Amino acid sequence: xxxxxxxxxxxxxxxxxxxxxxxxxxxxxxxxxxxxxxxxxxxxxxxxxxxxxxxxxxxxxxxxxxxxxxxxxxxxxxxxxxxxxxxxxxxxxxxxxxxxxxxxxxxxxxxxxxxxxxxxxxxxxxxxxxxxxxxxxxxxxxxxxxxxxxxxxxxxxxxxxxxxxxxxxxxxxxxxxxxxxxxxxxxxxxxxxxxxxxxxxxxxxxxxxxxxxxxxxxxxxxxxxxxxxxxxxxxxxxxxxxxxxxxxxxxxxxxxxxxxxxxxxxxxxxxxxxxxxxxxxxxxxxxxxxxxxxxxxxxxxxxxxxxxxxxxxxxxxxxxxxxxxxxxxxxxxxxxxxxxxxxxxxxxxxxxxxxxxxxxxxxxxxxxxxxxxxxxxxxx
Amino acid sequence: xxxxxxxxxxxxxxxxxxxxxxxxxxxxxxxxxxxxxxxxxxxxxxxxxxxxxxxxxxxxxx
Numbered sequence: 001x002x003x004x005x006x007x008x009x010x011x012x013x014x015x016x017x018x019x020x021x022x023x024x025x026x027x028x029x030x031x032x033x034x035x036x037x038x039x040x041x042x043x044x045x046x047x048x049x050x051x052x053x054x055x056x057x058x059x060x061x062x063x064x065x066x067x068x069x070x071x072x073x074x075x076x077x078x079x080x081x082x083x084x085x086x087x088x089x090x091x092x093x094x095x096x097x098x099x100x101x102x103x104x105x106x107x108x109x110x111x112x113x114x115x116x117x118x119x120x121x122x123x124x125x126x127x128x129x130x131x132x133x134x135x136x137x138x139x140x141x142x143x144x145x146x147x148x149x150x151x152x153x154x155x156x157x158x159x160x161x162x163x164x165x166x167x168x169x170x171x172x173x174x175x176x177x178x179x180x181x182x183x184x185x186x187x188x189x190x191x192x193x194x195x196x197x198x199x200x201x202x203x204x205x206x207x208x209x210x211x212x213x214x215x216x217x218x219x220x221x222x223x224x225x226x227x228x229x230x231x232x233x234x235x236x237x238x239x240x241x242x243x244x245x246x247x248x249x250x251x252x253x254x255x256x257x258x259x260x261x262x263x264x265x266x267x268x269x270x271x272x273x274x275x276x277x278x279x280x281x282x283x284x285x286x287x288x289x290x291x292x293x294x295x296x297x298x299x300x301x302x303x304x305x306x307x308x309x310x311x312x313x314x315x316x317x318x319x320x321x322x323x324x325x326x327x328x329x330x331x332x333x334x335x336x337x338x339x340x341x342x343x344x345x346x347x348x349x350x351x352x353x354x355x356x357x358x359x360x361x362x363x364x365x366x367x368x369x370x371x372x373x374x375x376x377x378x379x380x
Numbered sequence: 381x382x383x384x385x386x387x388x389x390x391x392x393x394x395x396x397x398x399x400x401x402x403x404x405x406x407x408x409x410x411x412x413x414x415x416x417x418x419x420x421x422x423x424x425x426x427x428x429x430x431x432x433x434x435x436x437x438x439x440x441x442x
Contacts, residue, residue, distance in 0.1 A: 057439055151381045151382075154381070154382055154385060155381070155385045158382070158385045158386065158388075158389050159385055159388055159389055159392070162388065162389055162392030162393070163392040166388065166391050166392045167388055167392060170384075170387070170388035170391060171388065174384050174388075174427075177428075177431065181431055181434070181435070184435065185438060188438065188439070251385075254381075254384070255381065258381045258384075259381070261431075261434065262381075262434070264438075265434040265435075265437060265438050268437070268438045269437050269438070
């Protein structure tokens, strides 16, 4: 394997890590930004630092990419590259649309698609896809929603008749703690995937002995990439989660983030794989349902659900196309595909400039106000 | 979560010192509020302990 191929895989993995960071900032910080517990720029800075810290806290590469979903023996750097490109493409599209979706599922989808093309269906463990991807995707948002709903109800019930200025301040401080915990958990889980990808590629190339731990520069690069992406702030997704699903107040934000943290920690303890995005989105919807008379915008929730359903097949299709294209183009295929995905990313960036969402307008309403019916009856 | 909410309730219960500058609400607790604040501190500490335990559990799996 050439050094050039390794460089392309490393750069693509770090690019994926970057998109993962800015796509998932919303998971931890959307509610804190929406309720004003943290100013937008401060929120993404806190989240970025904690993601970086999280990357250093856990460096196990046991949970390598797509483990249990495809036959590990057939995962070559070319397959990983195509899978990463599929995941990056899906992350960029959903970011542009402001839809939270799972970066992990996108990566798994991309690798599955690339594996199908490179080796065939025998190398794909469909039972693993059901147990590791589909079942958690259904259960985790429901569970987080249920916990957040109950927590929201209890929070309002307990504090309803108390001094509201104290209640608001207290829950805002609590939000900062719980959102920080989600950021830390995200760093420990998601930066690790990129470390695993890069380490695997280097082992395959003979640059590292088998079963090596990631070198320090890999840990640093992965941590910095996810932190940089987080700091850039996926403002579009933050706005959808913070303002699009429901009007969040500080007790709801606290309940949503704490419920998400509890579900993530419990599942981590139990070894149950899940997506932070699904958990946090479910938590926010649950917090909306848990408050009496609160309104949940089910249309937005429906769009998110569709995006979740499409994540795996869409990333798989892109992964398969890139894998096939790189294979047909021969030696320079991977380089050409890398240029294509870079151009695609730049195109999405240019499109996003047409209706830019930033720290300045992230708290603007997503759902335009309904027109008020005006009575025009005779004699009015 | 319930502990944290109870902590907020306890803080809210702490009576505030009357202000002499004509404003309606003070942010300083009166002397009788110490017990409430101590209770609040206990609740918040218990919540913080739960978070720390959660992080340790998470990292022990990493």
